[in-house]
Amino acid sequence: MRKKVLLIIILLPALLLAQAEKKQDIWAPFKSFVGKWEGKGEGMPGISKAMKDFQFIMNGKYLLLKGKSIYEPQEKNPKGEVHEDWGFFSYDQFRKKFVLRQFHIEGFIIHYALENIPEDGKTFVFISEQIENAPPGWGAKVTYKFMDADTINEQFDLATSEKGFDCYIVNVLKRKK
Numbered sequence: 342m343r344k345k346v347l348l349i350i351i352l353l354p355a356l357l358l359a360q361a362e363k364k365q366d367i368w369a370p371f372k373s374f375v376g377k378w379e380g381k382g383e384g385m386p387g388i389s390k391a392m393k394d395f396q397f398i399m400n401g402k403y404l405l406l407k408g409k410s411i412y413e414p415q416e417k418n419p420k421g422e423v424h425e426d427w428g429f430f431s432y433d434q435f436r437k438k439f440v441l442r443q444f445h446i447e448g449f450i451i452h453y454a455l456e457n458i459p460e461d462g463k464t465f466v467f468i469s470e471q472i473e474n475a476p477p478g479w480g481a482k483v484t485y486k487f488m489d490a491d492t493i494n495e496q497f498d499l500a501t502s503e504k505g506f507d508c509y510i511v512n513v514l515k516r517k518k
Contacts, residue, residue, distance in 0.1 A: 367432055368397070370458050370465075371404055371439075373487060377517040384497075384510030386422065387415040391512040393495075404430035406443075410512070441467050441483070448474045451481050463487045478502025491516040 374395040382389035389410040398405045406428035414421040428443040441453040453467035469481040480500035485493055493514045498506040 368401065368404070370462055371430065373462070373490065374404065374406075374485070374493075378493060378514035379517055380512055380514035382410055382510050382512040384508060386424070386510065387412045387418065389413065389424075389510075389512075391495075391514060393493075393512075393514055402431070406430070406441075410510075443483075450474065453481070453483065476502070480506065482506055 375397065376395060378391075378393040378395075380391050382391045389412045391410045392408065394407045396405050397403070406426075408424075408426045408428070410424040412418065412422045412424070423446075425446040426443055428441050430439060430441050432438075433440050436454075439455040439458075441451075441455070443451045443453065445451070450473040451469050452471040452473075453469050455465060455467050459465060463486060465485045467483045472479050472481060478501065482496075482498040482500075484496045484498075486496075487493055493512075495512040495514060497509045497511075499509045500506045
């Protein structure tokens with residue numbers, strides 16, 4: 342009887358700790374993304390109307406991003422253009438990192454990793470680990486910065502093999518009510 346009680350006393354803290362770890366919501370830092378967003382973009386391809394929709398899917402295992410930007414006609418592109426991309430945020434348990442796989446209508450697929458969860462919960466920087474269908478040596482970086490609970494600055498940077506990152510586009514998005 343004493344052995345059973347002693348065993349329970351020894352194992353109880355470990356069991357409680359394991360249960361507490363299971364309940365920890367790894368997605369908590371990303372909850373502020375959820376919703377529909379609209380705004381304007383400006384950058385290399387011109388001026389755009391930007392729309393983003395973030396939602397958790399598959400029992401909360403993934404965060405899905407659907408994006409669309411409509412670029413106004415301009416001298417370099419008299420017809421304008423429509424850009425679409427879908428992104429899937431996931432958590433790589435072995436690397437203990439959040440990753441983003443973004444599929445672009447132009448055929449690019451960018452695999453990003455988030456180095457660190459921001460302490461302030463405001464600035465998320467994803468840096469590419471691989472880009473499919475792009476020239477060798479190219480890189481990409483996407484930064485989401487919460488200006489407040491209902492405003493995100495999204496910046497997309499590109500790097501070629503010859504030089505570092507340059508800003509390609511900045512979107513300022515407001516949460517739709």
